[in-house]
Amino acid sequence: MRCKAARKLMSRYLDDELPPGAMSAVQEHLVGCDECRGEHDAQLVLWGLLERVPPVEPPDLFASIERRLEAPTREPAPFAWLNLRSAALAVAAAALIGLSIWMGIWAGETRHHTAVAAHDGELSELFSDVPPGFEVVALLERIGE
Numbered sequence: 001m002r003c004k005a006a007r008k009l010m011s012r013y014l015d016d017e018l019p020p021g022a023m024s025a026v027q028e029h030l031v032g033c034d035e036c037r038g039e040h041d042a043q044l045v046l047w048g049l050l051e052r053v054p055p056v057e058p059p060d061l062f063a064s065i066e067r068r069l070e071a072p073t074r075e076p077a078p079f080a081w082l083n084l085r086s087a088a089l090a091v092a093a094a095a096l097i098g099l100s101i102w103m104g105i106w107a108g109e110t111r112h113h114t115a116v117a118a119h120d121g122e123l124s125e126l127f128s129d130v131p132p133g134f135e136v137v138a139l140l141e142r143i144g145e
């Protein structure tokens with residue numbers, strides 16, 4: 001086995017993950033090659049140091065998850081159903097109702113005015129022969145007497 005192949009397999013050799021034939025081939029190379037044995041020893045030291053490093057957990061991660069799990073679910077807002085679209089529909093409906101009420105009043109007033117105008121027309125026809133300056137009201141009072 002050459003140095004390049006031995007170094008490529010080095011970390012798997014250190015983890016004891018190579019098939020038996022490859023394990024023994026790397027081992028044989030290390031016995032006969034000072035450079036690769038040096039590399040092997042350096043990696044062994046590094047792995048030993050890494051194993052001594054305590055595992056680091058993100059601070060407050062589990063506590064924050066637990067807090068969220070234990071927190072009561074939020075009550076929905078009192079008028080959560082009232083979104084923008086339904087509010088716009090309500091305004092449009094109110095405007096339509098207001099418009100129809102106003103139209104009804106306006107139509108009623110128009111009919112009233114037409115009736116009053118017709119009545120005035122009849123009265124003026126009745127008193128068409130009354131000379132100008134003669135008060136119609138005074139004349140009606142006289143008729144009532």
Ligand SMILES: [Zn+2]
Pocket residue numbers: 002003004006029033034035036037
């Ligand atoms: Zn070598």
